[in-house]
Amino acid sequence: MDKRREFESIVREYSEQLYWQIRRIVLSHDDANDVLQNTFLKAWNGFDNFHGESKVSTWLSRIAINESLDFLRRNKHQGSATSDDLSVANSLLADEYFDGNETEAMLQQAVSQLPDVQRTVFQLRYFEEMKYSDISQLLDTSEGALKASYHIAVKKITEFFKSRD
Amino acid sequence: MYIQEKVGKRNPFRVPEGYFDNLTAQVMQNLPEQPKRRAKSVFMRPIFYAAASVCALLVAGAVWMWQANDAVSSDSIQAQTAVQPQQQDASSEYMDEAVDYMMLDNHEIYAYLAEN
Numbered sequence: 001m002d003k004r005r006e007f008e009s010i011v012r013e014y015s016e017q018l019y020w021q022i023r024r025i026v027l028s029h030d031d032a033n034d035v036l037q038n039t040f041l042k043a044w045n046g047f048d049n050f051h052g053e054s055k056v057s058t059w060l061s062r063i064a065i066n067e068s069l070d071f072l073r074r075n076k077h078q079g080s081a082t083s084d085d086l087s088v089a090n091s092l093l094a095d096e097y098f099d100g101n102e103t104e105a106m107l108q109q110a111v112s113q114l115p116d117v118q119r120t121v122f123q124l125r126y127f128e129e130m131k132y133s134d135i136s137q138l139l140d141t142s143e144g145a146l147k148a149s150y151h152i153a154v155k156k157i158t159e160f161f162k163s164r165d
Numbered sequence: 166m167y168i169q170e171k172v173g174k175r176n177p178f179r180v181p182e183g184y185f186d187n188l189t190a191q192v193m194q195n196l197p198e199q200p201k202r203r204a205k206s207v208f209m210r211p212i213f214y215a216a217a218s219v220c221a222l223l224v225a226g227a228v229w230m231w232q233a234n235d236a237v238s239s240d241s242i243q244a245q246t247a248v249q250p251q252q253q254d255a256s257s258e259y260m261d262e263a264v265d266y267m268m269l270d271n272h273e274i275y276a277y278l279a280e281n
Contacts, residue, residue: 044196154166
């Protein structure tokens, strides 16, 4: 099959799944769309070097998550740093592509205050119910360390809510 | 689990209408016709290490000769006349040996660079 057509069928199959992985990390639709385009651009440029060492979905998710975390790091100055800052929740509630309630926005606020790995593990485990073994391949981190990160993330988010009850 | 009871697992994010219908076409439109091959870094090329070895050898030789000359100049003229020819012989012998060992001349290095 022609290389470009082969890649197009990969885009068709995985773009929606990747979009949601990215969107849960970067939160806004426009940012998620930009990061997704970059993800496929990187995948296309590395397509000749991909020889099926891992599953296509794993290969693409690794690129997508790295691109999402790079995006967050580049825009860190815009993110919230203090626990009293509710800018993420407020901007989500004003976003036309977010139809969650206040509690759901507050969950995203709490998640946005976590360090990168805890934040990514929480999103993949809590919302996508991904296995630790699969997350381990995506993040190059041991399953034990990921379980610990998830446990800490849950604890911090719980404390975030309880302190506001 | 506290979070699940409090918030649930619903996906609260939405996308513009028809976004996923056009996504594949949009992605493909943004890709160059051919994958952009990443240029191999100079550090990955064998010629880099060959050239670095030759440079290191030349610098080491030059330093050794300079030190040898320096040591000689601080000695007496008598000692100089006795020692210098021996050292010069040793230096040129060393360089001849190095060139023989590498079996390279400028033309060969240029030809190798042109091939790569």
